[in-house]
Amino acid sequence: MANAKLSEALRLLGIGPEAGRLYLELLERAPAPLSAVGAAADLDGDALWSAYGTLVDAGLASAAAGPGDVVAPVPPAAGLEILGRHRAAELDESRITVGGAFESFRRQRLASEKDHLVEVVTGDAIGLRMRQAWASARSQIRQLDSPPYFPLPGATATEDALATLARGVTQRVVYSRESLELPGNLEKAIEPCIEAGEQARVLPSVPVKLVVIDESYALVSLSIREVDVHHTMLVVQPCGLLSALIALFEQTWQSALPFHGHTARPGGLPPADRRLLRLLAGGTSDEVIARELGISRRTLFRRIQILMARLGASSRFQMALQAQRSGWL
Template identity: 80%
Template sequence: MTNARLGEALRLLGIGEAACRVYAALLELAPAPLRAIGAAAGADGAELAAAYGELVDAGLASAAVEGGDVVAPVPPAAGLEILARHRTAELEASRLAVGGAFESFRRQRLAPLDGHLVEVVTGDAVGRRMRQAWASAREQIRQLESPPYVPLPGATDDALATLARGVTQRVVYSRASLEHPGHLKEAIEPCIEAGEQARVLPSVPVKLVIIDEAYALVSLSIKETDVHNAMLVVQPCGLLSALVALFEQSWQNALPFHGRTALPGGLAPADRRLLWLLAGGASDDVIARELGISRRTLFRRLQVLMARLGAANRFQMALQAQRYGWLSPGR
């Protein structure tokens, strides 16, 4: 190994430059008096004493004869192990120090910029940003939807155009979305027929649109949207990750909704009364008593009604019955 490569290796272990020169001279001349080693390394006096002391502390050199002036290198295995551990500890301390310094810088200097991660959009700008969102989507749109609705001319056309480009669209609708006048026929069912994947929950926690993994649009509050007509634009950050997780959890809990299907036939008055009692929150025992039937007969009727509606459970059956008008007087 050349002296240059040896010196580089020793410096990586934390050995100083003068000590590296002295060690190289030791390997060439030892055993020899320390003064001779120093002369070969170009070091004397305090510099030589310090360099040799550094090598002794590192376990790389010692006196050839105890108490004598003659010095020599020693087998480096143990010393190098100690040096490596010290160096690892120093590097870890340096990593923590640099990381802490940057965190301090971020808190003091970048805090004023954090507001750019969340932008507030109000008024007419809401419609423009919504249209830009649909146009910018490349892979998927995830949405939690519920009234009240801000009038956005062409919103359904934008969604259909996005689906036509092959962008996956998953939407969780609230029950209120299906019941909103005209919304089911004019907005929801056309998108489902175009390929949108739709599910339904009794309610959604927030009105939300997530565009790819790029950003999210969030209404400030479902109850306040029609008053303030405002939304948040959330850029990639911890909040965006939380919103994605919120959507995925809502999607898992929601019921599939398949849009327009053939309308089932008429409903017997007893079955209509059964559905009304069920929708009103009556217990199975109360429903059976009011209809004058056994619980077994009640369960059988419920199974038949769920099969006719293609429902997997009672909640979905109630949604479908509402859609088909089975809960409306006179049907």
């Protein structure tokens, strides 16, 4: 096991397998004649001298005092420093070479007007691409959210979002009223993300279903509303269109109503009342709110009146403003 680890370490430093075998035998037998060490490593002739020359050039071996061709290993500190720098230089050169080759490829594609700044993704590939997008985020996700939703392979979209938030990625989402009205979506998908730190706002509708990953690329979902399914998704790479989509999100964000605050009132706010306020803020109908809360419309009206009284509001509009100022939305 120790020899295997040493051989791998030598390989990573640029020492080939034959020179590596010779060095291992050198450590076992030196000081000893080079021919004897070579025989133990199953090397002779040109192969032996080439392997030994590699070790000498790397600062790992040299001739030793004694009769004939006696050789021995030398303290590796200086040699390893040289090897390390050499490998780092090789890696830098490789990165430059690969990066240059890709840029050349891009220039050729752009010159021929075939560079795919907008990629079209369809079918089952949509779910996989969406999961990859969440996993690739490093600093910020900006999202305009509305049904219909595409089923994701493996974990749910909520689990992906929670994992992203746990990594410290900022997540800003503008939800449409339809997102809040979808049965169970507010309680099971939206609120867990808000509690985990997501910044959420709401509008009656959003202009497009959109996810922007950092400043790197955007996912634009095209859905067929008549059949309530995803059909196509566009992946937009850095270009003028991506800048326009980011500007569209920021404009939509500014006009949306926040509902991610945490109450500062004594005693807090019951989750059901917070959910009621969020549904009201999204313009959801009384019938849908009653269904989501599992109560009758009469009970709903009574709870709304109680909230209005607590906030000192005489209308639902005033209640929404006061709730936002109080950190209830």
